[in-house]
Every structure is written in C-alpha cells, then in structure tokens.
Amino acid sequence: MKFDGEIMEILAAYDLTGSLRATAELTGCSHHTVARHVAARDAGRPIAEPAFRGRVTDPFMPKIEEWVEKSKGKIRADKAHEKLRALGYDGSERSTRRAVAQVRAAFRLGQVRVHRPWITEPGMWLQYDFGDGPVIDGKKTVLFVAWLAWARFRIVIALRDRTAPSVFAALDRSFRILGGAPTYVLTDNEKTVTISHVAGVPVRNPQTVEFARHYGVTVLTCQPADPASKGGVESSVKLAKADIVPKDTNLRPEYASFAEVEAACEAFMVEVNNREHRATKRKPAVMLEEERPRLHRVPDTAHTVALGLTRAVPENTPMVTFETGQYSVPAHLLGARVFVRSHGVGADEQVVIVHVGSDGPVEVARHHRARPGSPRLDEAHFPGHKEKVPGDYTITPRSTAETEFLAIGAGAHAWLLEAAAAGTARMNVKMAEAVALAKISGTARVDEALGQAATYGRFATGDLASLLSAGGTRPPARSAAETSSLAQGTAGWAAIGQPAEDELEQSA
Template identity: 80%
Template sequence: MRAAAELTGCSHHTVAGHVSARDAGRPIAEPAPRPRATDAFLPKIEEWVEASKGRIRADVAHGKLTALGYAGSERSTRRAVAQVKAAWRLGHVRVHRPWITEPGMWLQYDFGDGPAIDGIKTILFVAWLAFSRFRIVIPLRDRTAPSVYAALDRCFRILGGAPTYVLTDNEKTVTTAHVAGVPVRNRQTLDFARHYGVTVLTCQPADPATKGGVEASVKLAKADIVPTETNLRGEYASFAELEAACQGFMDEVNHREHRATRRRPADVLAEEAPRLHRVPDTAHTVAFGLARTVPENTPMVTYENAQYSVPAHLLGARVFVRAHGTGPGEQVVIVHHGPAGPVEVTRHGRARPGSPAIAEEHFPGARAKVPGDYTPRARSAQEAEFLAIGAGAAAWLAEAAAAGTARMNVKMAEAVALAKIAGTAEVDKALGDAALDGRFAHGDLASILNASIARTTMHSADEARSLTQGTAAWASLGTGTPTIAKEQDR
C-alpha cells in the first residue's frame, strides 16, 4: 500500500480505504452513508407528500413529525422533505414526445388581445402553419364566427392553399358542447370546413405540445405589435395602421431564418404549397350576412329598411351585411369579398329608417349642401374681374344680393376701377367692411376707401430749408410795421 501511495502521490491510508471499499463491493470514492434523524420517519413523510401531490410545506411536516416524537432539527426536516418531493416529481413527470409534422397537414390558429383603437379593443388572429413555421397575423374587431371565417379564408389565400387539418381551442364558434368528454361541433363550422375541404379539430385539455407553436406565435406577435414600454411603439390612430403593422410583422418573421429549421419560412412554404388543397374561387359567404349590391352612383346599401354607407371604391360591388350584438351597442357589419378574400370594410351603429348612418370618409370630395349657402362662380369676364379682387369682394356680393341691392353690376365695375387706382388689397378690405356694415349704396365704397387712407402733410428739412422757427416776426416790435400780419398772410 505504501508503494502504491508513492506511485499515486497520496497517503497509504487513502489506498487502504479504496482497497477496503473494493473488497466490500461498494463504489470507490463514494462517501459512506450515515444514519440521519429523519430515517425512521421517511415512510410518514412519503405518505404526506403523496397525499398532497408534492405540495406539503416543510414547516407543516416538521410540526407533524414533532407531534410523533421527532427530536431532530427543522433543517433536517426540510432537507428530507425536499428529497422526497424531488423523488415524487421524478416519478410523476409527464413525458412529451416531439411532434413530427408533415407538409400540408396542419394549421393552428389562436387569438391574442390587440391594441385599443379609439377606445375599442381589437383582437389579433394568429395562424401558424406547422411544417413551414409560416406565421399569419390578421387584426379583427371581434371574435364572432363570421370574423373568424373571414380570417381563415384570408389565411388560406395568403398560403396559396388549404391544409388538411385546422386545429384550435374549444370555443363556441367551433364546439357547442361536450358529451362524455367528446366535443360537439358547430354546424356553421362544419359547413365552412366542408366548403374548403378541411377538417376542424380541437386540442386536448392540458396538451401544450400539440398547440405550443401557435401560442408562441401569439406571444411573439403581441410583444411586437401591441404598444408596450419594451417596444416603445406608439398608439394606433386607425385600424389601417394596425393592419400595416401586422403586415410588417409577417414580412419580418417569415423572411428570416427560423431557429428550429435553419431556413426561412417563406422558402419552406414554397415547397409545401403543392401539398395544400386548392382554395375555392368564391368564399363561404353564408355566415357573412345578406348580400347587397352597392349602387353605381351612391355608396349606400339598405339593410332592414335603413341605409348604411360603404367606401366609395365599392360602387357597383357586391357586399354582405349582418347585425352584431344586441341592445344599444348593436352594430351593422359590412363585408366585401375581393381577390384577397372577404374583408370587413366598415361597421355602423344601428340606424333607423329615414335616418341613414353615414361616415364622412366614404364620400371623398363631397361637400354637404346647405340651403342658402351659395358659392360665387363667375359667368362673365366682368364678374371674374370683380371676384379676383379677393374674399372681401365675394362677401360683398353675397351680402349685397341678400339685401336686394339695385344696379349691382355698375357698383361691381366701379370696384374694379377703384382697385386699379387705389390697389387691390385696399379695395378688397373696403368691400369687406361694406359687407360687414351693410353699406351697398352708390358712393359708399369710395367713401369707405377714402376714410381708410391716411392723409397727413409731411415737412422735410434740406440744405436750403430749415425746420427751425424764424425770428422775423420779432424784428418789427416797436416799429409799428404790421410784420406779423404779413407773415400770417404769407
């Protein structure tokens, strides 16, 4: 043993300990177990951990052990409870098998809370194509079935096809009830799925492995799109700005390398697209409401005896109108199906017959006509010269016509002549004052113009003339010569 100790550079006692452990069949260099104060109570601790499903506190266990005659410290109890809990969790852990996806098979979608626009909260519809990891984010105003169907139709058209299965949560738009743990499908959802040739499935409870991809996409989309203190994004002024932000997010995440596949999702989608089903040319419009055709000259549609405005670019197009909600907050939603799929174009509050619901942005360039509010338009050269003077001339014309002024053409020609002499700005101001004071008689314009011109006599000094007061009047004092009178006469 001493020779072996010299070869290894350690004590011969260490060599003797290793030899003894080898002969006894124990692991070499392992510490020898020593009895602990909690060994006799381990069965009871295991019973408590099993009954509490691994949630019992160590201080509670120590109190129970003390009542049973345990004399050890609380630190020993904590160490024993922690070891038993670790063993219990190891025996009850759920083993997840990785989900291997196939191209063209699975599409998952979920919802997230979007930003508020004009005090109204929006919804983020997030879809995730499992094989290519392609993400789609579409903002919605609500989570009703028509809005979800329209978003799914847009997803299919963005992807270039429909997958075999669509996976989502057990919402009322998909599952109406559960019987013996089996979900009962919504009939409208089945009609929608049959139209596109897909199968809508719902995920199992407490099964994050099957739907974790879209949930991670929702978390990523909210962190980038919703204004927070971390991304320093400002509030959205309109719904169009939110749609542009979602499109920018999609362009960014789908054209950068994915961490799992080491490829860009857009490139993988190009390979997966031939495995997708063909999307029908016409969308499933049964749930979108009643069909209406917009007139070719007025962007208004009629729904339940009331009229509602639509964007002007939809003149002559076909739209779908439906009601959403009840009571004072009831809304009328209008959807248009275009080349990119069904898109919600506007929504109004419930209108009454005879009182149409109109949005001003739907009538670009239109001016509300008010009786008695006339816009002067020149119809002759003389009228054009008069109106060219300025705003005061237009005001004078409107007020003089309302007052029934006679021989207006003669007075307008006089104003044009005065503008050439005194200046256009001065005459325009005088016309404005005349219109304000109601002075439309002959000669009033010239009188106002003369009163507005300041007339003062200016004296200036030069080398031949001085402004100093003379003393010639004082020279005749005492001489009797009327010099002062001569000076005054001169």
C-alpha cells in the same frame, strides 16, 4: 478525517512495509487508521467514504411518499410537517422540506411525458390560435395567429372579436395569403369549433362543419388541457404579442386606430417570414413557395353563410340599411355587395359589415345599433365631403363682367355676398363701376373700399367713390415757421426811439 492525498500515502507505505505499525510510524497516524483504510481498499469501497448514519425523516418516508402521490406532487412542505408532527415526528421543518422536495422530484421524474419530434409533411397541417391584442378605444382586440407547420410560415390578423364569422373570415384570408388550403386545420376546443364532448369525443359546431366542407379541409381539435400538441402556434402567439402589443419591453406606443394595428400585423408578417428560421435554417417565405403546390385550391367564392345578410351599396351613397337602421360603409364600395350581421346584445350591440373581395372576407365597418331616422355615420367613409350650410354659397362667376369684378380680390367677394343679402338694386351696374374705378385708382384701393362697403352696408350709388375719396392720400400740410416764413420779422422794431449812430458820431 484524512484527505485523499494522506490516504494514498498511507496505502503506499503499507504496500512498501506490509506492517500496520510500521506504516503508522512512517505516516504519523494510528495503526487502527491504517487498518481501516487498508480494509476499505480490499473490500472495494470508495476511499474515505463517510458512513451513512440515517436521517430523522427516514421512518416517515413511506407516509411522505403516500401524500405526494395522493396530491399529484402538489402537497406543500409546511402542511406535510404539520401532519408529521401529529404522527410523533420531532425533526425540524428544514429536514421535512428536504424530504418532501426529494420525493416530489422523484414523482415528477416518473410522470415526465416523453415527446417524439413531430416530422411534418408539406401541405398537411395548419394550426391557429388567439392572443390578446392591443386596446383600441377602450376595447381589447384579438390577434388571430395561424402557423403553417412545414414551412413555419406565420400569419397574424387583427380581429375585433372571436365570433364564428370573424374566425371564418380570418381563416379564408389565411388560405388566400398562403395560396391554398391544407388538409388539416388544428385548433383548441372553442365554442366556434366544438360545442360539447361526449365520452371524450368532441362534437363539432355545425357552422364549422359547413365551413370545412366548403374549403375541403378537416378541422381537428387538440386534447383538452394539452397545448403541447400545437406548440408551434403557441410560440407564434407569444412572439406576436411580444412584438405587436405595446409593452415596456418593446417600447411600442399605443395605437390610435384599428388600422394601425392591422398595419403592425402586416409589418410583423413580412419581418418574421423573410428571416431565417432557427429550426430549418431557411426563410419561411421561400419554403412556402415549395409547399404551395401541395396545398389544394381555395374556392373563388368565400364561405358567407355565417357572415350575415347581403346588402347592396347604392351607386352614389355609401350607406346600407339593416333592420330599420342605416349604416355607412367606405366610399370605395359604391355599387358593391356587403354582408351585414349583428353582434352582442343590449347597449354593447354592434352591427358588423363585411365585404368579400379578392383577398377574402374583410370587415370594413362596425357601428353601434342605429335607431330609425338616426343613421350611424363614420366621417372617414365620406372623403372630400364638405358640409353644406344654408347661406354658405359658393361664388362661381358665369360671365366676363362677373369674372372681372371678382378678380379684384376678397373685398369684391364680400361685397357681392353682403349686397345680395341686403337686396341691393342695380348690382351689375355697380360692379361695372367698381371695375372701372379699379383701372383708375388701382385694384388694391378699390378692393379695400369694397371690403369697407361690405362691412358698413354702403351699397348705394356713389358710395364706393365716396369711400375711395375719403380714404385717398392727401398732400402733407405745410406750416410757417420762424426759419422759413417770408413775412417781415419784428427784429427791426427794436431801433425805434434810439438815436442814430451817424448823428452821435457828428456831435462828438
């Protein structure tokens, strides 16, 4: 086979000589080769194009196309090879895979859906969807994600379930965050929105109809199995899950409480809405300010039909009663009105409490079902509360004498509690005596003595003074020693019986 450069030399030599044999002699090849390349050039065919010899799968291509069409492009090549072998095909499985891949690619190309860019208008569309949230206390939460189409403004709210009251509360809160409600709200065909389909037409949930009428919006659903019609919110859900849900890719630690998840959602919203969007090259928070005048006003009162029964929180006890059971609510709701409803059945049944404030409906408490006489309490709802135990009295001086006695120290407090428990007589007199002794012997010594008296039950008259005397400091004992004694020693006795030195000298 000749290379392109060699072929060009052959053609140039032929143009120069005009003879096949002379050209073959000049280029060192057969005159038949020269004739073939000259004929190909004259016929307008590509130079040195290989001749197509056909493939072993060509006789069976119509059958392969039939199978691909019937399976909607999902047939496997190994199954197609088995069917071809039964029809007398003797080619390799590799050739079959190439043929099936070619036909499937052609089928997909014919089925490609052509998308036209969606040009949105301000104040028209809000899309919402859900994503799996973090696990709190062994239960998976839900991420409610809303997407305002024109401004590309994202809202992420953590929910504990996907029931209609929770969804409606999240939508109301979304409208208030945006500062208005759009004309259309688009979502999937969930039971909270669509209860069934008749001839392909979705039948709306009556609660959704009431909700839409209250806010003056139109709730629409996308076509079944057609998520492309709300791709904006689908991308927002993917982005929110990648950042908020703890994964190996973001190294985020597990959440200890539901409040931490809510704080993470708030931080995510601030971050994504205050950075430049890659499509608009503008910040969504800035675009929202431009779109807000196109949104219509949100009613002052939230839609509360699906939130449950109303209950008033007492002025002094953050507890509400619902179906013979009592449940606690946060202390800042004293005197407010809340909505209470049940969710679930059996052992997993819960009581959900919602408060409607300036920011819309917000879930403030969730408890398991309580039995009559056994209220459900959350210690976080009682800040600063100290459990009162019988016998654990708070010492509060009410006179000058009591104040002076208790000022002695912790021993005085202990003595007061123990002496009172023992029924000690004339306690005021003994307390005054302790104050007097503290001025003489020192506050620290008297406080220590009072503590000993409380420990050993010494509450009689004179016991405190006795303890002070027993525990008082004594001068150090002194003992006589050989070096410091004033008594005459026995060293002089050694001369007894010995002759005097003067007499010895005279005799000598």
